Amino acid sequence: MSKKGIDIKELASEMLSASKDVLKKEWKQVAPIAEIHIKTIIHNLEQIAELKLNKKITEEQAKLHLAIQKESFKTILLSFEGIGIITAEKAINAALNVIRTSVNKTIGWRLL
Amino acid sequence: MHINKNSFFLFLVFFISCSEIRLIQEYDPVADNKINSLQEKTSRFFIKMERSVTLPENKYEKYIDFYDDLKSDIHVLEVRTKAIDKSAIVQQQLAALLNQVKGMEELHKKGFKTKEEILLIQSAIDDSYTVILKLQYALKNKKN
Numbered sequence: 001m002s003k004k005g006i007d008i009k010e011l012a013s014e015m016l017s018a019s020k021d022v023l024k025k026e027w028k029q030v031a032p033i034a035e036i037h038i039k040t041i042i043h044n045l046e047q048i049a050e051l052k053l054n055k056k057i058t059e060e061q062a063k064l065h066l067a068i069q070k071e072s073f074k075t076i077l078l079s080f081e082g083i084g085i086i087t088a089e090k091a092i093n094a095a096l097n098v099i100r101t102s103v104n105k106t107i108g109w110r111l112l
Numbered sequence: 113m114h115i116n117k118n119s120f121f122l123f124l125v126f127f128i129s130c131s132e133i134r135l136i137q138e139y140d141p142v143a144d145n146k147i148n149s150l151q152e153k154t155s156r157f158f159i160k161m162e163r164s165v166t167l168p169e170n171k172y173e174k175y176i177d178f179y180d181d182l183k184s185d186i187h188v189l190e191v192r193t194k195a196i197d198k199s200a201i202v203q204q205q206l207a208a209l210l211n212q213v214k215g216m217e218e219l220h221k222k223g224f225k226t227k228e229e230i231l232l233i234q235s236a237i238d239d240s241y242t243v244i245l246k247l248q249y250a251l252k253n254k255k256n
Binding site: 037040041044047048051056057058060061064065067068069071072074075076078079080081082083085086088089090092093096 | 132133134135136201202204205208209211212215216218219222225226228229232233235236237239240243244246247250251254
């Protein structure tokens, strides 16, 4: 759907692509939830465009609305980045535990 | 390069004995509770505004205290979070939330004319709270 210069489909694909770039390794893990949030934001962008076209809000108000949606997108990306880091941390510590157990077992007493 | 077996063993002992590797902040229950109460406060505001967006009692002037409270609560939380090691992500989330509240305040000053405007802001701010709390939940369950 196009709203006077805003190609929503293209925008959706750009947002998803930008999210994939930012999240990289975490993307597979968070993709389904991230896509739902991104779709909501895109729907909201459509609504803002509609309000502006129907002169229910001014350009300045539209810009403020867009800024609020942008911040929402930012918090979404940050959350998924954080969840990815937690996953990585868990994996590293699990691996360290395996080594720790193995070293302790090899020397026969609890060194680590 | 030749590495002595004993040196390698000592290095291994040192490396593994560093208890656990920490890449992100520990869970902060106080912050989590505060975020939940901020979310409740914001929700109550949206319910009132949705009911009668154009009524005189919903004019910005009647909500100055609400905005002051909300902004100062988020700011207090930001300061608290800054004191926690490796908390950059949560700090940035709180800054984004604060920007959203400031944006909403600006729009309120100009006057809301339709319910759709409120729903748009609510959707964005609710989404922010949801993902912020999602991260808090993940931090809480880090040890599991």
